Amino acid sequence: MKKNFKKTLILSATACTALAFSLSGCKKSYKAEFSETSAAVSVEEGTLADTENNVLPNESATIASNVGPTVPAANSDTQAAAATETQPASVPETTAAETAAPISFEDRDEKVYITTDNVNIRSLPQTETGEVLGKANTGDSFHRTGYSDQKWSRIEYNGQTAFISSDYTTTEVVEKKTSEAVAFNPDWELGQNSMINSGTATLYYATGSNKKGRTVCVNAGHGTSGGESVKTLCHPDGTKKVTGGSTAAGNTHATAVSSGTTMKDGTSEAYVNLKVAKALKDVLLERGYNVLMIRESEDVQLDNIARTVMANNRADCHIAIHYDSTEKDKGAFFMSVADGIKGMYPVSEIWQESDRLGSNVINGLSANGVKIFSDGAMQMDLTQTSYSKIPSIDLELGDRVSDYSDSTVAVLAKGIADGIDSFYS
Numbered sequence: 001m002k003k004n005f006k007k008t009l010i011l012s013a014t015a016c017t018a019l020a021f022s023l024s025g026c027k028k029s030y031k032a033e034f035s036e037t038s039a040a041v042s043v044e045e046g047t048l049a050d051t052e053n054n055v056l057p058n059e060s061a062t063i064a065s066n067v068g069p070t071v072p073a074a075n076s077d078t079q080a081a082a083a084t085e086t087q088p089a090s091v092p093e094t095t096a097a098e099t100a101a102p103i104s105f106e107d108r109d110e111k112v113y114i115t116t117d118n119v120n121i122r123s124l125p126q127t128e129t130g131e132v133l134g135k136a137n138t139g140d141s142f143h144r145t146g147y148s149d150q151k152w153s154r155i156e157y158n159g160q161t162a163f164i165s166s167d168y169t170t171t172e173v174v175e176k177k178t179s180e181a182v183a184f185n186p187d188w189e190l191g192q193n194s195m196i197n198s199g200t201a202t203l204y205y206a207t208g209s210n211k212k213g214r215t216v217c218v219n220a221g222h223g224t225s226g227g228e229s230v231k232t233l234c235h236p237d238g239t240k241k242v243t244g245g246s247t248a249a250g251n252t253h254a255t256a257v258s259s260g261t262t263m264k265d266g267t268s269e270a271y272v273n274l275k276v277a278k279a280l281k282d283v284l285l286e287r288g289y290n291v292l293m294i295r296e297s298e299d300v301q302l303d304n305i306a307r308t309v310m311a312n313n314r315a316d317c318h319i320a321i322h323y324d325s326t327e328k329d330k331g332a333f334f335m336s337v338a339d340g341i342k343g344m345y346p347v348s349e350i351w352q353e354s355d356r357l358g359s360n361v362i363n364g365l366s367a368n369g370v371k372i373f374s375d376g377a378m379q380m381d382l383t384q385t386s387y388s389k390i391p392s393i394d395l396e397l398g399d400r401v402s403d404y405s406d407s408t409v410a411v412l413a414k415g416i417a418d419g420i421d422s423f424y425s
Contacts, residue, residue, distance in 0.1 A: 114169060218319060
C-alpha cells in the first residue's frame with residue numbers, strides 16, 4: 001500500500017510538471033501571435049539674432065551613441081536558480097514558428113491588386129517571424145507567383161520573393177489612389193496640446209515600380225496665419241525649455257507658429273521653404289517614397305504640434321524646411337536634440353535616430369556641393385523635437401542672403417533625398 005501511494009505521488013508530480021510546460025508554451029504562442037497588434041535662427045518657434053551665439057558648451061562634432069547603464073551581474077547561485085526556474089534542461093523550448101506546419105503554394109502567374117491601405121509585405125508567410133519589407137496601398141499591383149489556401153499570396157517585390165495576405169488582394173483592377181487629404185485627429189497621442197489644427201495635409205503615394213513602402217513628411221516651415229498670437233506647450237509634459245531660441249530657456253509656452261524671417265530681397269522665408277518642399281516632394285516620389293506634404297499653399301491652419309503629431313501617425317520620418325535669419329550665407333545645418341531633453345518622453349525613444357537622420361541629410365547635401373555651417377549640427381530644444389515619435393529634424397538650408405534660384409533648389413532637393421536614401425539604406 002505504501003509503495004503504490006509513493007508511485008502515485010511521483011506520477012502526479014510529473015504530470016504537474018508537464019502541464020506547467022504546456023501552459024508556458026501556450027502563453028509564448030499567444031504572445032507571438034498577438035505581439036504585432038499591441039514611434040537669429042528661423043526655426044519652428046521663430047527667430048534668433050544669431051545662431052553662433054547659441055551653440056551649447058557640450059556640442060560635439062559627432063553624434064554620440066546611447067549607451068545604457070551597466071547592470072551588475074547576478075551571483076552564480078542566483079543565475080543557476082533562475083535558469084532552473086525558467087527553462088529546465090530536460091524540456092527544450094519550441095517556438096510557434098518551429099511547430100507550425102509548412103505552407104504549400106499553388107503556382108500562379110497573374111497580376112493582383114491591393115484593396116486597402118497599409119498592408120504588410122513580408123519576407124516569410126508567417127505573422128510571427130516574417131519581417132515587414134514594406135507596405136502596400138489601395139490600387140498597388142504585384143505579380144503573384146503562388147497562392148495558398150492558408151490566406152497567403154507569394155509575390156514579386158523589388159526583385160525578391162515576398163508574401164502578402166490574400167485577404168487584401170483581387171485579380172480585378174482596382175484604381176490606384178495617388179493622393180488623399182489628411183485631417184488632424186484630436187485623439188492622436190499628444191494631439192491634445194495642439195491649438196491650431198483645422199487645416200489638412202496631403203499624402204501623395206509613389207506610383208512607380210520602385211515603391212519603397214516608406215512615407216516622408218515634408219514640412220515647409222511657417223505659413224500659418226494667426227499662429228504668432230497663439231501659445232502652445234513647449235514640451236508635452238509641461239516642463240521648461242532647456243535652451244534659448246525665439247522662446248528663452250525656462251519658458252513653458254512658445255509661439256504656435258511664427259511668421260519666419262524675410263529674405264534679403266524681401267521674399268518671405270515661408271515662400272522659399274515651400275519652394276524647396278515642393279521640389280523635394282517631386283524627387284522623393286520619383287524615388288519611390290510616399291510624401292506627406294504639410295503645406296502646399298501660402299497658409300495652412302496647422303500649428304507646430306499638429307504638424308508633428310500628423311507626421312508621427314502618417315509618416316516614417318519628418319523633415320521641416322527652414323532658413324536662418326542671419327546674413328552671412330553661412331550654409332546648411334540641422335537642429336540636433338538638446339542634451340537636457342534626451343530623457344523626456346517621447347524624445348528619449350527616438351533622439352538617436354533623429355540625430356542620425358540629420359547627419360545623413362547633411363552628408364547628402366555636402367556631397368552635392370552645398371555649403372555646410374560648422375559641423376552641420378546645432379543643439380536646440382524645439383517644439384517639433386519634443387513631440388516627435390519618429391526620426392525628425394529641423395533643417396536650416398541657408399540664411400537671408402542664400403541663393404534660392406531654381407537650379408540651387410534642385411541641388412538642395414537632391415542632396416536631402418540622397419541623405420534620406422542613406423538613412424534608410
